[in-house]
Amino acid sequence: MNRLSILLFLVLIVFVPVAHAQTVAPPQLDFSLNRDWGYGGLGGQIQGHFSTRVRGPDNLERVVFYLDDQILGEAEQPPFKIRFVTDDYPLGEHTLYAVGYTSDGRTLTSNTLHREFVSAQQGWQDAGRMVLPILGIVFGVMLLAAVIAWLGERRRAPISPGAPRSYGIFGGAVCPKCGRPFSRHWWAPNMLVGKLDRCPYCGKWSIVRAAPPDVLRAAERAELEAAAPPPVPTDETEQRKKDLDESRYLDE
């Protein structure tokens, strides 16, 4: 359904009843169709299990439901409701309506509904035609988000050694190649004994399990020690070294 037909439909539901009311008496019974299970597309195409219901005056005694001029069913007590399956009737355009009988002998007519009965196959094809583009968009957005997350991770500033960090929902692992702890990636394939993941520090691939917190903390501390600058020589030792060097030259 394109935008123009939606607009036309809105115009019709707003203006037609107004115009109609002046010439034709409103239906005496309110006849409605409800989908129980199946397909109900835009444009009045239906397939599957449906129920019809009639609402009328309190003295309504009996309602006969019609499909074209064939009796679809009867209801003799409220809620005046019957069920039917579209597959039991020929495919194509149908008119649905009801006739009611009151205890004081009046015959009441309902509004009519026009529906096209379609095959299950066509119903699902039409549903697929509406749903597939939406699924396509959803998967496209997911893929885009994944690519952005991956690029963002590559660009992110490296965590300074020993810094406390959160390892995320997949847990942290200690790289068996370089020994640094890193967050296991959501995209890393699961290899039963662990995830085949890439260490962001040394870039090597290994199968890693989520390590317990104490192991991760130990790895963080090791990281810190490894990265600690070598002890700065004091002025005194520096001076002595210099003296030593100078004396060496003097000896020669």
Ligand SMILES: [Zn+2]
């Ligand atoms: Zn590594």
